[in-house]
Amino acid sequence: MRFRFPGGMYGFILKRLLLLIPIFFAVSIVVFLLLPLTGDPARQVAYGQGRYDITPHELENLSHQYGFHRPLYIQYIRWLTGYPSADPAQGENAIVIPKGLLRGDLGFSYTRSRPVASLMLEALPQTLLLTFTAFIMSLAIGLLFGIFSALRRKSWVDYTFMGTAIFGVSIPFFWQGLMMILIFVNWLKWFPVPTAGEHGLMYLILPALTLATHSAASLARMTRSSMLDVLRQDYIRTARAKGLRERAVVYKHALKNAFIPVATLLFLRLPFLFGGTVIMEIVFSWPGMGRLLVQGMGAMGASKDWYIVQGGVLMFLVLAVFANLLADIMYAYLNPKIRYGEGG
Amino acid sequence: MQTRRHGMDQRGITPLITVAIIVVVAIAVGYVLISRGGGPSENENAMVLRMIQSADANSLDVDRTKMDQAMQVIALSQDTLMTFDLNMNYIPLLAESWEIGENGAYIDFHLRHDVKFQCGEPFDANAVVYSIRRAGAPWSAQSDTVRNILDAEVLDEYTARIHLRQWDRWLYDWFAQTSSSIVCPVCGEDPAYGVSKFCGTGPFKVKEWVRDTRTTLVRNDDYKWGPEIYQNRGPAHLSGITIEIDANNLTAEEKFFRGDIDLMIGISPRPALIERLTTDPNVVHTFIYPRSSMAWIGFNVSTLSPEIQQGLKSDRPIPSGHRVSPVNDNSPWLQVDGKMTPDNANRGLLVRRALLYATNREELLLLAWENLGKIAYGPLTSLMWGYDPSVEDMYPYDLEMAKSLLAQAGYPGGSPTNFVLHLTLLTTNYEPYVKEGETLKQQWKQVGVDLEVSVRAFDDIESIIAKCEHDLVVGGYTWPNADMLWWYWHTIRVPPSPNRYWWGNAYTDEVIDNTFSYSDTVAFKAIQECQRLIMEDACYLPIVERPFLMPMRVDVKGLTVHPMSNFIWKHLDTYIEK
Numbered sequence: 001m002r003f004r005f006p007g008g009m010y011g012f013i014l015k016r017l018l019l020l021i022p023i024f025f026a027v028s029i030v031v032f033l034l035l036p037l038t039g040d041p042a043r044q045v046a047y048g049q050g051r052y053d054i055t056p057h058e059l060e061n062l063s064h065q066y067g068f069h070r071p072l073y074i075q076y077i078r079w080l081t082g083y084p085s086a087d088p089a090q091g092e093n094a095i096v097i098p099k100g101l102l103r104g105d106l107g108f109s110y111t112r113s114r115p116v117a118s119l120m121l122e123a124l125p126q127t128l129l130l131t132f133t134a135f136i137m138s139l140a141i142g143l144l145f146g147i148f149s150a151l152r153r154k155s156w157v158d159y160t161f162m163g164t165a166i167f168g169v170s171i172p173f174f175w176q177g178l179m180m181i182l183i184f185v186n187w188l189k190w191f192p193v194p195t196a197g198e199h200g201l202m203y204l205i206l207p208a209l210t211l212a213t214h215s216a217a218s219l220a221r222m223t224r225s226s227m228l229d230v231l232r233q234d235y236i237r238t239a240r241a242k243g244l245r246e247r248a249v250v251y252k253h254a255l256k257n258a259f260i261p262v263a264t265l266l267f268l269r270l271p272f273l274f275g276g277t278v279i280m281e282i283v284f285s286w287p288g289m290g291r292l293l294v295q296g297m298g299a300m301g302a303s304k305d306w307y308i309v310q311g312g313v314l315m316f317l318v319l320a321v322f323a324n325l326l327a328d329i330m331y332a333y334l335n336p337k338i339r340y341g342e343g344g
Numbered sequence: 345m346q347t348r349r350h351g352m353d354q355r356g357i358t359p360l361i362t363v364a365i366i367v368v369v370a371i372a373v374g375y376v377l378i379s380r381g382g383g384p385s386e387n388e389n390a391m392v393l394r395m396i397q398s399a400d401a402n403s404l405d406v407d408r409t410k411m412d413q414a415m416q417v418i419a420l421s422q423d424t425l426m427t428f429d430l431n432m433n434y435i436p437l438l439a440e441s442w443e444i445g446e447n448g449a450y451i452d453f454h455l456r457h458d459v460k461f462q463c464g465e466p467f468d469a470n471a472v473v474y475s476i477r478r479a480g481a482p483w484s485a486q487s488d489t490v491r492n493i494l495d496a497e498v499l500d501e502y503t504a505r506i507h508l509r510q511w512d513r514w515l516y517d518w519f520a521q522t523s524s525s526i527v528c529p530v531c532g533e534d535p536a537y538g539v540s541k542f543c544g545t546g547p548f549k550v551k552e553w554v555r556d557t558r559t560t561l562v563r564n565d566d567y568k569w570g571p572e573i574y575q576n577r578g579p580a581h582l583s584g585i586t587i588e589i590d591a592n593n594l595t596a597e598e599k600f601f602r603g604d605i606d607l608m609i610g611i612s613p614r615p616a617l618i619e620r621l622t623t624d625p626n627v628v629h630t631f632i633y634p635r636s637s638m639a640w641i642g643f644n645v646s647t648l649s650p651e652i653q654q655g656l657k658s659d660r661p662i663p664s665g666h667r668v669s670p671v672n673d674n675s676p677w678l679q680v681d682g683k684m685t686p687d688n689a690n691r692g693l694l695v696r697r698a699l700l701y702a703t704n705r706e707e708l709l710l711l712a713w714e715n716l717g718k719i720a721y722g723p724l725t726s727l728m729w730g731y732d733p734s735v736e737d738m739y740p741y742d743l744e745m746a747k748s749l750l751a752q753a754g755y756p757g758g759s760p761t762n763f764v765l766h767l768t769l770l771t772t773n774y775e776p777y778v779k780e781g782e783t784l785k786q787q788w789k790q791v792g793v794d795l796e797v798s799v800r801a802f803d804d805i806e807s808i809i810a811k812c813e814h815d816l817v818v819g820g821y822t823w824p825n826a827d828m829l830w831w832y833w834h835t836i837r838v839p840p841s842p843n844r845y846w847w848g849n850a851y852t853d854e855v856i857d858n859t860f861s862y863s864d865t866v867a868f869k870a871i872q873e874c875q876r877l878i879m880e881d882a883c884y885l886p887i888v889e890r891p892f893l894m895p896m897r898v899d900v901k902g903l904t905v906h907p908m909s910n911f912i913w914k915h916l917d918t919y920i921e922k
Contacts, residue, residue: 039807047803048402058482111402112555113539178594186598193599195588196557285590287557295556298801299591303402 012332016325023321028101031313032076035306041068048111048303079107106311111296111303116311120289124315126199127288130280131273133208138215138273139266145216146223146262151250153228161220168217173276177210177283196285207284211276215269222265226258233257260334267327271320278316289315391583391920393900396596397609400556400589405538406525407484412822415522415911416609417559420585421462422525422544425453425472427571428908432824434520437571438467438545448511448862451519455502459569461528463543472496472504474529489518492860511862514827521824522911545569547580547914559587574904574916581902581919593617600628600895606920608895609910612775613714621895628895635909636727637822637890638720639713639780641769643696644814645883691753695765696882698749700739702791703784703885712779713888720886722875723829727889727907730826730859730871738879746791758792768796769816770805777818780887820890824908826871829856833878852877 035041042063063069082100099105106116145161152158184190184206192202231254239249278290289312296308401414425439439453459467476496479486492512497505518524531543542550548561567578590596597617599605621628705719722735755764771777781797788795808814834856858870878884892909902917
């Protein structure tokens with residue numbers, strides 16, 4: 001009997017989730033190869049531990065300890081599943097025996113002597129907090145700028161807001177972050193100096209605002225354009241002809257329909273926001289996953305730790321994939337032209 | 345298949361608003377949860393010394409690290425048997441006294457009776473024996489340093505004997521260095537030791553270490569055995585110390601000038617910062633003083649002595665990347681642009697000497713180090729015992745001599761418009777090092793040498809050097825004594841880093857061996873001879889004895905500035921004046 005997917009929203013979500021499996025495996029291969037393809041893995045582990053004068057014999061021991069002497073496909077299977085398990089006779093000690101990625105083990109950080117999963121889970125709430133704050137900020141700013149620009153078309157308000165939006169779309173994240181620090185922290189002293197480990201609201205505003213800028217600018221442009229389209233429709237004219245107040249026309253009739261493409265764009269920006277946290281967390285010393293990931297790459301005076309990089313990339317992949325899924329669902333939910341089920 | 349339609353037209357934006365409200369509430373709750381239990385309150389901060397630096401330690405286990413950043417914390421939380429006074433003489437710390445056996449065959453340490461570890465374990469001879477054996481373990485970062493220790497023995501509860509294979513004056517010195525700190529036998533066996541488990545006899549306890557973020561130390565109230573260089577022998581006046589990590593100059597300096605930080609450690613001497621520090625005397629004191637620290641550039645000298653090539657003097661095989669030369673001579677050469685051939689090894693020596701003559705070190709000191717350090721002329725710093733001032737006259741700035749030597753080496757007619765050699769200098773992004781490279785590029789251009797400055801990650805540089813694929817590389821060390829000669833120039837150290845010159849010869853090895861002599865006269869003479877030998881072979885370009893720049897706020901009082909800098913500080917007299 002031929003298997004048929006359930007129809008409607010649930011079938012759509014199920015299909016998208018199943019599609020994640022091959023994506024996950026493809027990415028896992030790329031992520032796994034980060035370590036062996038970027039040089040001698042044993043030497044990288046040694047350097048990560050600060051052992052720069054390691055002898056060839058010690059390197060060999062380290063290679064056995066971590067299983068780097070095995071063929072690459074065996075190493076991959078072991079990284080994924082935890083099997084074949086370590087052979088104590090070959091010097092593999094318990095501290096680095098992986099349970100496997102499929103069982104939630106992202107490996108053991110050789111620079112921090114802790115499981116990577118626990119490091120990631122510790123940093124994840126910070127990244128989520130930053131991302132969702134930026135998400136809300138971009139929504140608020142984008143809508144505000146877009147609506148007022150549309151309502152005051154070709155006025156100084158429109159030119160100012162859209163000029164700002166173009167600037168916001170064009171400006172690079174990292175530069176904007178540094179300028180925000182220079183202006184609002186160093187010169188004006190309105191905000192505390194970004195400090196890793198400090199989580200107060202005042203520490204959150206600048207990185208979230210910087211992260212939100214690009215999305216807010218895109219949303220503002222989209223909102224303006226969409227509002228202008230809707231405001232030209234017959235039913236808006238009819239609403240006005242019926243004598244409805246302008247506020248009701250705009251907010252009840254126009255905005256409701258103009259919001260459909262805006263909402264789609266809004267959720268499509270979510271993966272972009274997750275990606276942006278990597279830069280923001282570095283610039284603003286925000287102790288999230290992005291900062292951890294970049295430190296794992298050996299930046300900011302930290303030692304390289306490819307297990308952290310592997311874990312970080314995978315975590316960001318999961319976040320990006322689910323953000324995309326959410327965007328797809330919202331897009332389908334909001335847009336009546338999208339059908340679920342066969343051919344949908 | 346069922347087909348359904350959903351849309352804004354049917355449901356309106358109410359669900360979206362609901363979602364938005366839920367997200368806002370979630371953020372608010374998340375913010376409250378994450379913010380809970382933040383930093384210490386104002387009162388708790390009252391006597392906390394807040395320091396900041398750009399990089400963190402890789403481990404706080406003394407036997408798993410050699411990093412300066414780690415030693416700073418270990419010096420605060422652990423103690424050594426001996427220590428240095430302000431004139432670098434040995435003085436007691438955990439050992440009340442010590443005796444050296446005949447011909448330096450052993451050292452007996454008589455220990456204090458009133459010391460205990462922070463976990464409550466007693467400090468006794470067992471702890472010393474445990475620490476010595478741990479330092480000598482194959483995995484230990486100290487194993488090379490303690491190679492001349494045969495074993496350690498408990499003579500009685502408070503006397504430990506260290507048996508030596510042979511007298512080793514640098515090992516004796518090691519007992520006063522932070523890297524020889526005594527480890528608690530109970531806590532030292534914990535796999536988390538140095539990561540999340542900490543213990544020592546020092547004046548501060550490591551409360552928490554968040555890697556690459558912050559180290560928090562609190563006062564050890566039981567401490568009363570501080571060394572005599574401090575007026576206060578313990579407990580410390582400070583209630584705690586925090587060491588924050590911030591690699592961003594922009595934010596690190598702002599924290600300091602705002603008063604969020606009391607002390608900046610090991611910062612780069614940048615002009616804007618120096619100006620701000622010096623024009624703001626009411627806010628900060630700035631200590632700028634020389635220490636036994638060196639910035640240098642190493643040449644890739646890839647012909648080694650026959651002993652090295654045959655692996656006779658070292659149990660370490662020659663890495664495959666090393667170009668083993670059939671030439672049996674003691675005149676190593678510089679591998680330059682693939683143009684050198686082993687049958688003319690002497691050309692490399694001429695090139696290297698030419699580059700030394702073409703280097704204007706006064707200008708380097710000014711442009712790269714803001715004139716804050718002191719010109720370096722040889723492999724050792726002028727503060728070290730055995731320093732030979734005669735090396736200062738060996739390579740004066742002389743462009744004509746440089747051109748002449750290059751011509752003899754087969755590179756005639758070099759000028760700013762006619763490059764005869766192309767070299768690449770590897771450097772990290774540490775600002776003074778990059779400036780060194782840029783300055784040398786301009787200086788060597790005068791003799792027709794085109795220098796490319798390649799800024800690379802530290803690990804990448806190590807990998808390139810390990811394969812012997814470099815031309816020149818920047819480096820630096822901070823070390824108190826002439827043990828550097830063994831670490832950097834003895835052929836036994838050549839295959840692995842940190843010998844970045846791939847240089848060595850049998851005679852120099854013998855001279856370096858003599859620097860370990862029990863006789864001060866023999867050792868002193870050997871140290872001096874060795875400096876000249878190394879500079880005659882020109883495998884190394886000394887740049888500057890690096891300054892130690894440590895801006896401090898005026899409300900920090902009583903800090904005892906030690907020539908060994910922050911690697912040895914106990915902060916027993918330090919306090920914050922509110």
